Amino acid sequence: MLIGLLGGSVVATVMVLLRKPPSPPKINSIKNLNEQEVGAFIGKEADYYFKKWQPILEGQGQWAGFNWAAFFLTDLWLAYRKMYKAIFVYYGAKIAGGVLLGAIIGKHIDSRILEILVGLVAGIVCGVFGNIWYLSRTLKVVNEIRSQGLQEEAYFQSLSKFGGTNIRLSIGLLILVIVFEVLSHLFK
DSSP: OHHHHHOOOHHHHHHHHHSOOOOOOOGGGGTTOOHHHHHHHHOTTHHHHHHHHHHHHTTSOSOOOOOHHHHHSHHHHHHHTTOHHHHHHHHHHHHHHHHHHHHHTTTSSOHHHHHHHHHHHHHHHHHHHHHHHHHHHHHHHHHHHHTTTOOHHHHHHHHHHHSSOOHHHHHHHHHHHHHHHHHHHHTO
């Protein structure tokens, strides 16, 4: 289960590491993003994220800090923060990586050790880039909702609706991870 929580596979991690690291959003795309919008979009953790994003929002840096939740709970954190596309990419790469590793490595190395190391690398990558990925998602959604020209009340309601968190999906993924871990041990 720990391996599932740390998440990842060799292919998923290699794909993340080989891709160009995400750069912070361009300053002109975050013009006028304010605490009220961040608060409506994120909810109760808005102060944490706004503080982490402040150097980027002010054009004074590119680092948004390390996200410990993304490090320890990679896929669960992505689900919780409604980063659905990232979840599909993550699990698609994880499944493809498992199949590919089984074919390439076979029985030459203890797969559990490899999974732990890969999970650690995936956790580090998500911990380092998680806040930036979340800022990018926030900006994308805020800009899409802004472009609708809604009245103020409807605007902030839309931010809350499309932002926030999804604890149900995170719990569902956790249950799936536990089930798959149990099944993998039963059918070895």
